[in-house]
Amino acid sequence: MFALSEDMDSLPDVYKLLSEELKGSGAVVLMPDSEGYGASIKRWSEHCEKRARAVVLPTTPSHVSTTLSFIRTHEIPFVVRGGGHSTSGSSSIEDGLVIDLSKMRNVTVDAEARTITAEGGTIWEDVDVEAAKFGLATVGGTVNHTGVGGLTLGGGYGYLSGRYGLTIDNLLAVDIVLASGELVRASKEENADLFWAVRGAGQNFGVVTAFVFKAYPQPDPVFAGTLVFLAEKLPGIVEFANKFHTANDGNQVLLWGFSCPPPLKAPVVLTQIFHNGDEAFAKTFFADLLALGPVVDTTAMVPYEKLNALLNPTAGFDGRKLFGGGAFKLPLSPVFVQALLGDFLDFISERDRMNESLMLFETVPYKKVVQVSNEAMSFSNRGDYYNVATCFKWFDPKLDAEIRDFSRALLKKASQAAGVIQDSAIRSVEGVGTYGNYSESDTPASEIYGSNAKKLAELKHKYDPDNLFSRGMRLVPRPVVVVN
Ligand SMILES: Cc1cc2nc3c(=O)[nH]c(=O)nc-3n(C[C@H](O)[C@H](O)[C@H](O)COP(=O)(O)OP(=O)(O)OC[C@H]3O[C@@H](n4cnc5c(N)ncnc54)[C@H](O)[C@@H]3O)c2cc1C
DSSP, rough: OOOOOSOGGOOOOHHHHHHHHHTTTTOOEOOSSSTHHHHHHHSSGGGGOOOOOOEEEEHHHHHHHHHHHHHHTTTEEEEESSSSSOEEEEEEESSEEEEEEETTTEEEEETTTEEEEEETOHHHHHHHHHHHTEEEEHHHSSTTBBBBHHHHHHHOOOOTTHHOOGGGGEEEEEEEEEETTTTEEEESSSSSSHHHHHHHHGGGTTTEEEEEEEEEOOSOEEEEEEEEEGGGHHHHHHHHHHHHHHHHHSSSEEEEEEETTTTTOOOEEEEEEESSSSSHHHHHHHHHHTTTOOOOOOOOOEEEEHTTTTGGGGOOOOOEEEOOOOOOOOOOOHHHHHHHHHHHHHHTTTTTTTTOOEEEEEEOOOOOOOSSSSSSSSSOOSSSSSEEEEEHHHHHHHHHHHHHHHHHHHHHHHHHHHHHHHGGGHHHHHHHHHHHHSOOOTHHHHHHHHHGHHHHHHHHHHOOOOOOOOOOSSSOOOOOOOOO
């Protein structure tokens, strides 16, 4: 299992030392010339692929502890990789070490207690498939190759959120290796302040080696699929979304937005619909949308464990990508959304190979989500609004900066004009209006955590006083790192 470089003398000493320290333990250490190194630095977005000096693949929490102790002693810059899907670059590094959790993907289900325990490197497919064997499910992401780690630690929205809340609302405990190298459990009963911090800002507090989730019976198939409409149908779709806002009972989801996907690369409105129940009810519930005449309709009854795979084909690993997040309220004016579509199309059509970019209005019912206050956990994005996301995809690195600027401006326009007030004075009441998992890592902590940012900084001093975990959202100023 142990993969050492052929030419150890050419490696920086510190990484060679770490290889020796972990030798024979069952952990894999990859160097740039090791077999498998190239695959290990791949990320969902190409611009997040960075040539780390070494990649450690632990298989046990004690490997993580040993690696963190080593990192502390030698002051090595490092990142943690879960599913590798963040577009902020927080799980990759050029001049340092990756702790890659992808060999820690076991899932165990306690059917009687209705809990699911997922190791730190699992992806949602692992969880969905294993839980389904027991007729159970929890709130997971809508693309099943996304990591359980990053998605959960930042909050977590899914098709089941309307019924059961966020992923973190269903998190019962984590096993986490702290900066000190100590493995602890955090839950409502043990290290409750750490558990508060982990649910929204977990990436900043340690390496989570196991997540324990509450599970729910989900024995029956669900109705779901994609409807593609010509862009001229946008006003009708906005009207439908406005009705959906009051008509849903928490068992439906409507994702809708614009893109110019292949093969035609012409503007279309994409919708993804979901109903946790039978087809007859779903067809009646979505009748006004279906009556608009989609040019593509893939809706069908599917087993729950296949649900989060439906969008996988639209979320391939090629190209550079950038997620951005804002918020919108319903009802929306069709004229206003038409203007956003115009801005979006003008930008992507004037630049090369940006047609697969997407602006998505995630109409995931929030009644259940707002039953928990913004003070109950560090997560602060609960309010009377929905998330709107941009996911830009491009290939030319020269476009990076202008895409970032445009994404921010478009989301600001969508959020402000749609009535979500981005004002720090009301944040603790209404939520910040920005989902941390869609944000870049240089976003100020107050924009993601609102009035919880202060308590997070205090807890950071308690649990990670040297700010070892400094690559995700910046809760305290970054340390100056010595590169060996
Ligand atoms: C195609 C796609 C679909 C998505 N769909 C959804 C969705 O339906 N719902 C939703 O809420 N979000 C969704 N997201 C956003 C998603 O939540 C974030 O991109 C998230 O960061 C992905 O987590 P990851 O583990 O794959 O990423 P990574 O890049 O591996 O990690 C992200 C951050 O979490 C840290 N991290 C990961 N695992 C651990 C761990 N075990 N311990 C400590 N730190 C860890 C990393 O260090 C990094 O800072 C989607 C993203 C993509 C790309």
